[in-house]
Amino acid sequence: MGEAYLGEFEQIVLLAVVRLGDKAYGVPVRREIEQRGGRGTTVGALYSTLDRLEAKGFVHSWFADPTPQRGGRSKRYFRPTPAGLQALAHSKSVLDRMWKGVRLKGGADA
């Protein structure tokens, strides 16, 4: 297995987790993707991606104590692992290299 490559949605989810720091649990992650990424996502898709990232060792998760405004249910917080950060950096450099010198007709350039 060479350098792990992240899918587009995986990158977005992982970036959202990175951006949110220690406030990264389900609700803010989804909001971040919606507001900054400009795309909606379902809870199902989000959690299946987070589970996959965790299985690959790119994020680490833990459970926080239940809070009353959630009907007494606990939260699951996420934090990127060093391998996750490395994978993100790798994906970005791949994309950067690929974009270098590319001009799209009538479109924005990199």
Added chain:
Amino acid sequence: MHNVPKVAEWILRRLVPGREGEIIAGDLREEFDARGGGRSWYWMQALSCVAVRLSPNRLAPSGLGRDFHFALRMLRRNPGYALTAMLCLALGIGVNTTVYTLVDELFFKKLPVPDAGRVVAVDRAGEDMTCSYRDYQEIARRTVGAGRKIFSGLAAFQDQPTSLDTDGVSRTVMAEAVTANFASALGLQAQVGRWFVPEEEARGAEPVAVLSDGAWARRFGRRPDVIGQRVRIETQWYRVVGVAPAGFISASPPHASEVWVPLASQPYARELLAMPGERDRPKVRLIGRLAPGVQPRAAESEVRAVDAQVWREYPRDKPTPGRLLVAVASGTGPAVRPVAFHIAALLIIVTGIVLLIACVNVANLLLSRSAVRRREMAVRQALGASRWRLARQTLAESLTLAAGGVVFGLMFAIWTNRLLVRSMPAIPHLGFVTLDMTLNWRVMVCAMVAAFASALLFSLSPAVEQSQPDLTPALKSEAGGLRRMRQRDIYVVAQVALSLVLLIAATLLVRALRHAGDIDPGFAMDHRLTARIYVSEPEYTPETGRLFFARVLEQARATPGVLAATLSYAIPLNFADSGCTATDLIAKPKRGGSDLIVPGYFDAMRIPLVAGRDFAPSDLAGSPKVAIVNQTLAARYWPGESAVGKSLWLGCDPKRPRAKAEVVGVARDAKYGSLDEDPKPFVYSALGQDWVGFMAVTVHTAGPPAAFAEPLRSLLRGLDANLRIYEMAPLEEMTAQSLWQVRWEASLLGSLGLLAIVLAAVGLYGVVAYTVAQRTREIGVRMAMGAQTSDVLWMVLGRGLRLTAIGIAIGLALSALVTRFLGSFLYGLSPLDGVSFAAAASFWIVTAMVASYWPAKRAARVDPVVALRWE
């Protein structure tokens, strides 16, 4: 504060269990509150989690997907093997599916009416009919509407064969006489016109009828102007007011009703309903729609209570009847169920055996495949694949084969379903049976369950075999071990044994048919043509009817080529009637067979009179009543005495006076209802003293009887252009109908037996061929050492025959155990009939010779040099 949708949350927590579900539910609750509601949004989110959770990738244990992927690839690379296995399975599954369809049709299919799960039949345990019409009215009054509301509608009906005439064509058909609320209780709409209205039940109302879709198509070519047309049922004309919806054939399928009429407008029922004291007739069956919220179980206990109450309020001098049963209306009524059950059980067993044989074939194929792949498997195991992993791989392959088998099998079943429908004998009392043999999901699920159970069964053997611990011989490419050969042999033996059982059963039935042909029916049926005619009111009175019959006989007898002509109400072995007799006025009457005949009947039918005289033309209504009895009746009532001159009291009905008759003759016993019946008491009365307009004309012809059909028809039409003529056929054909069930079962068993033999022969061929391939080197050595071609031939042939012999021995023993279940269909033939057993066994030996001959010949052609160089 909004509340989250409870159902969505419940589903989420149910399907996404544990902490994961809790976290998601928490997230959703938080967001739901933050965005201030949005139930559909919540539902979407919850369902997205469920969808992810239930996706196949997620569900399957890791690697199972890969197993199937691998299995598919294996099958694609060996299409011949895969196709053979799938086709074997498809044959087995196909015939099984047909039987499942039949069973579903006979026992489980609900009526084609809206919300059929709420429509229930109310039957009485142990009886064909539920209750009398008057009791129905009482029960309906207390269970529908006010007070205890059990049914939202309760209808009564009776179904009976009758005759329907349209445009001069008369035919015996099934008709249902129903109450006016029949259609509304069932939720039936008419596709043309309407159903009955309550006024049409009133006394003096014009008789009206609703035609079935089939009757509309056959008799009126689907013309819309059928409304207002007139059809005649027995003695009465009815105006057509509607056509039933296409899928609806009757309240008790698979019996197909040709026409529906209001029960109260039927002449016989009308007469009974007009009698003030008559509580017990006419008898009806009940069907109703449960009131909302009432379950069948609850309805049953309520209805039983009501029934008991009615019985207490109107006591009768009869034992208390059986309990009422309430069940969702589906399939055959209580009258047909025993016959249907017998046929279904037989077919399930037989097709089960065919499927078993097919499974063994596939197991054999898998086994030889696994022999080829022994090295591969051993290598994988040596590399660390667990035994469970390898077994799972085999299972995946079997399941893939089974899936293919189901697909082909269902396609095959469409064809066999049609074949079964066509194989139903075309005779009147079965002609009313309309089987709708289309595949539905219940049947398909059954077929799939059968297929997957088979897959488990046949994947068992290679899995067991593969999991044997010793890898060394396999890695050394050593040819098959003793153990596998034994396993394969057991399979062949089992196949031979099972298919032999089917073959013996089929042979027994065929022999029984022959045997039945040898039974002396006690009357002559060759060179006789029989036609059923109906002379009824209002065109005829008994007097003019008798005159008409006399002219029919006179003209028929005068026709060249006619040796004799006679009339009878019953047709032996086809249409029986029964009556009661007693030796004095107060003795309990005993039921027996009866017939109404004319003078000369015994002569024309070659039934000898052993004592006394025949009826005479002078035995008329005004003269003393006379009767002729058969030997059995005479011996039972007057043992050791002459019956002639004794008095006999005729009649079953305790309310009507019995008629006293003097016995004037004793006729020899004959077969009346079926060929295998025990001698039963029988009494003949004279048409001159008793009247029925529904008579069978039988003419004894010099030439072939069928050739006289047209002359007889024109003779009858010449006497009365509007005469109603029903079935007309040589007597031999009519009597043969009593054998239909045996004939039908013999042909079904025969074709299934043949299928089983083909499958088993393929299996045998495979095993012998495989042996030859395995032993090529050995054969080469033997030939190099001087063995002759014939030696090798016999060595291989001998192996096939040895296996067959063991299989035959077991099959014979097995057959001896099971053939007694055919008992009643064997017409006195012993279930252990030696000829059948021997014939079936020798047939198998020949098949085995053929199946092993080809591989043997190939073995004999082995070139020793080539075979030895092989290493």
